[in-house]
Amino acid sequence: MFDKILIANRGEIACRVIRTCRRLGIRTVAVYSDADADAQHVRQADEAWHIGGARPQESYLRGGAIIEAARASGAQAIHPGYGFLSENADFAEAVEAAGLVFIGPKAASMRKMGSKAGAKQLMQAAGVPVVPGYTGEDQSPERLQREADAIGYPLMIKAAHGGGGKGMRIVRSSAEFMANLESCQREAAGAFGRDRVLLERYVERPRHIEIQVFGDSHGHVIHLNERECSAQRRYQKVLEESPSPFLTPELRAAMGEAAVTAARAIDYVNAGTVEFIVGQDGAFYFMEINTRLQVEHPVTELVTGLDLVEWQLRVAAGEALPLTQTQIPQRGHAIEVRLYAEDPEAGFLPGSGRLERLRLPAPSAHVRIDSGVVEGDTVTIFYDPMIAKLIVHDADRPRALARLREALAECDIVGPKSNVEFLERLARHPAVVDATIDTGYLDRHLDEFAASAAAPDDERLVAAAVAYWLHEEASTRACARASADPTSPWAIADGWRLGHGGRRSLALLHRGERIELHAHGSGGEYRVEHAGRIVEVHGARLRDGTLSLRLDGHARSLRATLDGTRLTVHDGSARLRLEVVPMYQPRTQGGASQDNRVLAPMPGRVVLVRAAENEQVAAGQEVLVIEAMKMELSLKAPRAGRIAEIRARPGDFVEADAVLAVLE
Known part of the structure; x- marks a missing residue:
């Protein structure tokens, strides 16, 4: 070693x-x-x-x-x-x-898999099932168009080099092919330095299932069963689990055998992943071999009880694989999701900034956290905006999903926006719960996972207000105890007034909408008024972030946190985020005027300028394309008008909020 x-x-x-x-x-x-x-x-x-x-x-x-x-x-x-x-x-x-x-594997093995086209030909020769397509060296647009028409639609254009979902397009008709080809080649050249593509038949509503393989320098190759990664958005994995709820024992055995055959075909040593696309009929086809450890390897570790990094080290040191194929354990069910600094409501735009608050569930026998940041660290603009991987494990899939929901509810991130609420909705969606999700489902039905624009329900809203009042009262008592007159009646935050009951008011902001609540009482006993309704609150207590109370006689327990002016409550199913704002402040009149500028939403490199100065553009027309954090972002005109000025050129690196174009 x-x-x-x-x-x-x-x-x-x-x-x-x-x-x-x-x-x-x-x-x-x-x-x-x-x-x-x-x-x-x-x-x-x-x-x-x-x-x-x-x-x-x-x-x-x-x-x-x-x-x-x-x-x-x-x-x-x-x-x-x-x-x-x-x-x-x-x-x-x-x-x-x-x-x-x-x-890791030898350079020769990597080179065999470095080209998707060459890899496909090699696997086909080894007897591993592959999707029909074109992998030839003739990359002229005319030849690619002819081959696409011959394969038939829908088909997939894929960058021949690289991975991570870059340089991939689905084409559904011959008329759409050329524009998609140009876009795919441009993205591939930018990401991998080469614009060669391959074409293959697109399998409708497929599952994405990968097999973890391991080889050593003594000629042994085995697999460690599968991971299902069908929950994807724009070819990026969102949720991974093992075992796959889709596979039968027979299909699992067949795919495992095919994965080992694929690994042997390239003399594979160390950890790798053979990725397959699986049709609804159970037919499976080779996609690629990732010649490295995968981001989602923890789910395999949790269901096998093995440390794959230790295996990597031992194999690299010349040792034989510690176990044979028949000795690989399989216990329970594991699920992984990735917490990202990104804004799902803005098209999953990656974010950056200081993690002012980062609360994640405590690691346990059922919960694992893999993270490279802690509270106070900064998510930088230069690399992938992952905050942490959250992995759960339990005896079966329903219990693992319950663990996942519980663990997500414990997450609290302040600073850059995060995808926590999106993941919570994902973990409760019928397509995930019933295990019917395919690789395109999220892209087809993304609105089903969007945050609700509806006003918050009264129960969580009143609970949030009560949590605030309890916190305010506790803070006042703490200050009184530290003062020169700890028993002063003025140190009680109960809103008492001479001659009549005290009335306490609170203004909250929810998604830009102002909400006002009023209450009489203190010490956990309140009569709350909101939008013409009165709610009786009794026995309210706030301890260690847990709020317990009775609302109109109905007992509830919720998570509640107050961080400065930020107030959050979670009822076990969904969270409600609110901002405490001054009760009395002038209200602005009228709406904002239309913006005349096209701004960079984040730092990045300008890839294309689609419009020219003095050109008339329509509202929503693409003006520029920038590349940032491994993705292309389309910047569109905020309104119809004439372009007065273009302030960026292809290749320019621009900062966040930089003005890239101005309308007259």
């Missing part, structure tokens, strides 16, 4: 590898960019080396700098994590040439 390894990555995967190494007594070396000087992986490793600027091209993609750090630090091996250089055959080869061990 190794004495010291370098981790050529960042974030939660770097922290994950550090944990396993610490358990095995292996020292770790982290590398970091300018943006990550205070990151958790830097703090947790035994030592850390600076390798360059904030942008990945200036740091985590600099293979030479990483290898030099490994040699200078005395590391014997390099763990690539996932992303960045993890599937770069040239880097793996350079690591070996430097006399170090690359903890």
Whole structure:
């Protein structure tokens, strides 16, 4: 086994590898960019080396700098994590040439899978089922159009190199093909440096099921069963689980055997994932092999009880696989979701900023948290905006889903917007609960997962107000105890007035709408007025973030938190976020005028400028396209009008809120 390894990555995967190494007594070396000087992986490793600027091209993609750090630090091996250089055959080869061990497959195996077209041909020759399509080298638009028409529609255009859902388009008619081809090639060239594509028949409403494989240098190859990743948005996985609720034992065995055949076909060593697309009829087809550890590997670890990173280290050190195929355990059900700094209500726009508050469920036998940030850290604009992976495990799928809902309810994130509420709705949606979701369901029915614009129900609203009043009273009592006159009647926040009962008022903001509530009483006994209705509240208590009370005789228990002016209550099914605002303030008159500007919603690089100065544009017409955080964003005209000024050119790097175009 190794004495010291370098981790050529960042974030939660770097922290994950550090944990396993610490358990095995292996020292770790982290590398970091300018943006990550205070990151958790830097703090947790035994030592850390600076390798360059904030942008990945200036740091985590600099293979030479990483290898030099490994040699200078005395590391014997390099763990690539996932992303960045993890599937770069040239880097793996350079690591070996430097006399170090690359903890992953050999460069030759990577090269066989580096091209989706070549991989498909190789798998077909090995007898692994593949989707009908075109993988030829002739990439002329005319040839690709002819091949597409011959394959038939719908079909998928896919970048031949790379992954992560980039460079993929579904085309449903011949007339749509050319525009989609150009877009796909442009995205592929930007993401992977090569614009070659392949075409294949699109399987309607497919499931995405992947098989975890492992090989060693002694000729052994096995699989560790499957993970289902059918809940996707724009080809990005949203929820992963194991075992798949769709597979029969016979189909599981057939897919496992095909995955092992695929791995043997490329002489695979170390951890990898064979991804399949599965039709509603159970027919399955090879998609690709990810030649690295997957983001969703924890679900396999929880259902097998194995540490896949430890297996990676042992195999890389020359050891044989610890278990045979028949010895692989399978227990219970595991589900993973990813908490992201993103705004689902703004098209899942990635976010960044300081995590002012980060409350996640405590790890236990049923809940696992993999994260590379803690409260106070910053989600930077330069990398993937993941906050944490939340993984749950229980005896069966219904109980695992219940664990997931409970764990999500305990999450509280303040700072950049997050997808927590979206994930809560996902975990309760019938397509997930009934296990009928396919890879396109979210994109087809995204409105079913959107936040409700309706006014909050009275029960949660009154509960939120009561939580605020209880907190206010407790704070006042605490101040009184610390004062020179702790028994003063003026230190009681009960709204009492001479000659009549006190009336306390509270103004709250919900999605821009102002809500007013009024109450008589104190100490957990209130008569609350809201929108002409009166609610009697008795026995209200707020302890350790839990609010218990009786509303018109009906007992309830809810989670409640107050953070500055931010008030949140969660009834176990959904959360209600409110902002406390001044009760008395002038109201603005009239609405906002139409904006004449097209702004960058976040930092990024301008990819295309679709409009020209003096050009007449319609409301909602695309004016520019920028690339940010691994995705293209279409920026549209806020109203109809004439373009007075274009302030950006393709290739420009722009900051958030920069004015890119101005209308007359």
